[in-house]
Amino acid sequence: MSLKGRKKDTARSMPLEQPPIWPPFKSLIPSNLLSIQEILTNQIVTIPHFWPASLCKTYVSFLSNLPLVTTPGKPKKGDAVRVNDRFQIQDASFATRLWEETGLKDIIMGYVQSEDGLQLDGEARKQLWGGEVVGLNPNIRVYRYSKGQFFDQHYDDSNNVTVRSGQTDLPVRTTWTLLLYLTSPASGCLGGETVFYPDPAIKKTPSPEPVIVNLEVGLALLHRHGAECMLHEGREVVAGEKWVIRSDLCVKR
Template sequence: MAPRAKPKPAQSRNDAVQASKSVPPNWPPLSPVVPAEHLLVETVLAGQILVVRNLFTSSLCRNYTSFLSSLPLTTTPGKPKRGEATRVNDRFQVDDPVFSRRLWGQSGLQSLVNSFEDQTVFGGKLLGLNPNIRVYRYRPGQFFDKHYDESVRLQFGQDKVHAKTTWTLLIYLTTCDGGETAFYPEPSKKGETPPEPIVVSLEAGMGLLHKHGDDCLLHEGKEVRSGEKWVLRSDLVVQR
């Protein structure tokens, strides 16, 4: 279980306010995509880190990167609030349940995640993706310091089902020099040397899923040295 004394994620009420005020954009079509039956959920660390390569095709990544660059991105402050990790990037955030349903169904994620052999790792009955959609751009010198991602409670769908988020979803749209996501597992026993970090390199089109909430691993988005790192972010939602 992640120790609560470590830096918290930059998740705050201000994020929710920003999302509620943003108008959903006219997202490009999610096409072309690789059929779900040709994709695979790969386990990087059991119960914690999963990846899906080629979730977005190269042409879809290019289309989305071009489109997202037209959105009104806001640069996060370099000085974090007390108890939050330092994050320096450009971001856009919006509540868009229509797009979250499209992303869940049309990308192949729904089929892939629902057919994963161990459903218990997701923490409950899967409902879909968090309608709170975030876009991140990291330019050279930008990064997200070590932090944890919190679980969020919400009322999901038209029926307002009581739900919560359990896994972070990051879809990488570009590659760059630097910008890797590094995870820091804890030692199995107090006093032991911590395991080596698990570093997930950027692959354009790859989806990264990692568990968050109380069992979240400490992790960071390393500094981008050159190029740009574009990420589409949501979360897996389960019934509570």
């Protein structure tokens, strides 16, 4: 399916900068106590309590001091309307830490259970994630949505990037968006839900009800992107601040 003519969110390259010194990952829940929740088959999954509230609070305080840039009020042609503040950095080290030190690798590579209760084998995992997952996109993005800010309906692009594996640079492509929510109504952020709009099963029939993912502190949301991406939006924040860390799953190409 072509993305031509669709409003998009693209992960563009940014100038090389010195990465920040990210806070350590403290008080993480062991990966064997985490689980993936399937929200929409082969499209949307979540990992509740992926980060504890204490770590999210630490990161919000840290991220508040980064040089965030407000997105232009008028987007480029073909881009969706996005009104927020963001920080973007190429940081392979942080991407590796986020993948390996948080239990995310264990969860993704051991992903969950099939309908008959059996763990998915390697081929089933490849089919789900779009290939052999090798890590996260080193293009790390931080988003802050304040009151009145939002991200209009759009599709996320897939991108070809390079990740470091040991002493080797691997050519990879991104297949799933990873969003880590650091705030929620529990921390004073109201609104800002991520809403997905499924296509009707049969053309010219009513569309299914939107799928709404509410903000939860420490929730990781993963959704398929690229040609199979579902139309989605980040609703307007009506109070407080919505903080998100974004990366993407990468598979060999």
